[in-house]
Amino acid sequence: MSTAKTTASLLLCTFVVAAAAAGDPLTDLRATLHRYPATQRFSASASVEVKGDAKDDGGARAGSTSFEVESGPTGFVIRVLPDTLSAAGKEAESKKRDPDNTTPTRTAMVALSIFDVIDAVDTGAMLLNELNGATLVERTPCTLAGKPATLLRIKVKPTLASTHSRFVKEPAIELRVWVGANGIPIVAERDSNYSASLVVIRAANVRKERWLLAVAADRLFASRTEEENRASVAGKSVVSIRSVMYTMR
Secondary structure (H helix, E strand, C coil), X not given: CCHHHHHHHHHHHHHHHHHHHCCCHHHHHHHHHCCCCCCCCEEEXXXXXXXXXXXXXXXXXXXXXXXXXXXXXXXXXEECCXXXXXXXXXXXXXXXXXXXXXXXXXXXXXXXXXXXXXXXXXXXXXXXXXXXXXXXXXXXXXXXXXEEEEEEEEECCCCCHHHHCCCECCCEEEEEEEEECCCCEEXXXXXXXXXEEECCEEEEXXXXXXXXXXXXXXXXXXEEEEEEEEEEECCXXXXXXEEEEEEEC
């Protein structure tokens, strides 16, 4: 091999090694998320607002409530204050007297699962789990709130067990993460599309989630979460929207 060819080969190898050393965006994101193990004590007050509309069924509904959450070395605690418990109890009594009476406190409470709260209080762990088996779709420089950022579009591996059925399509899940100049995630969004069909009956659900992220000690958490669900089956549709604000105490 000539000296020129040897030099060209070495330069090519050097370029490939340098490109690999530059780091894969998902590897870099994982490394950043591992810096937030969420072991220190965290305490916050939270407020929930929900609204929904079951079209063709006159099912408009809305509600709000609040709770407190603590997480740390001793475990995870969700605390509902006495005034909220009292309001929920009165709404249940009112509903017994007249089924048409609204239950705004109970409506808001039932719209939020414990895992929704866990994911918000330790968003770093949630994002790490989403990155398992994920693939990068696109990396785009951008600005967010007037500051330079990088948008990562990520295809998430579905975990729905029944996707082996010929009636249930594999869900399409995309995660978008906006990363600041310091490498720390600022905002995350997830779109999940589910669909199934049986003879002439079709069902679909489109879920859009958003987390506005913040750092507290060794924790990456969501100061605000938003979720919108649009479900349809047999020609009927249901829309529900939920937002939660978390304020550190």
